[in-house]
Amino acid sequence: MSAQVSARDFPLPPAPPEAELPEPLPEPSRDELRLEAVLAALSDPLRIGIVRKLLLESVEHDHTCTWFGLDRPKSSLTHHFRTLREAGLIRQRQYGPSRRNRVRVEDLEDRFPGLLALVADWTPVE
Template identity: 70%
Template sequence: MTFAIIRTDPTSEELPPPLPEPAADDLRLDVIMGALADPLRLTIVHKLLLESEAYDHACGWFGFDRPKSSLTHHFKVLREAGLIRQRQYGLERRSRVRNEDLEARFPGLLRLVKAWHPGTADG
């Protein structure tokens, strides 16, 4: 009996292209900090950092009780600031943090966001 190995994780060549985003060299700290100043956007990036970095996550995965238009706006702000990369999968946009680009440009920033705890006096 022969078994075929079925790969479920797409290679970079099989992924849809990312939506428009700033180049790594064009990332600006003031724009990134402005995007992270909103508690919901900070929570989005925090949750993405705590989960597997190998997968793109759909907006519904976060479980926010917000109108779709509101979430679309927040994800767009994060993408245009350069914090997340989004890809279109059919009717669904999925997101992940741009770890490599952000760590190269602003070392330690993502470590701070990951260490933040929602609802605490310092967060």
């Protein structure tokens, strides 16, 4: 059956008050995004799962690393989230002691239209 999630047109996040948020951690600018790097970051099942979960369950809200419920040591999670940020897939902000993540939907749709729809349709191996 393979119920395909129809996630073609992402509602762009309703322009939150960016000015009031903590500064994002260092990340490539929209123009610096490289398709090879983005694809490499997404080629790991854990990471594409993270991006997919963020897309489907929280386009408008940021989430901490632990929100994902991943059964990995903290140092492994740091590695994967940093990989995603350095490739330009997610934006990370420091909220007090914790760090929150969101997908860079606007930037990615602008540079690589349709890519996030593929991520949203992805399913892990059974």
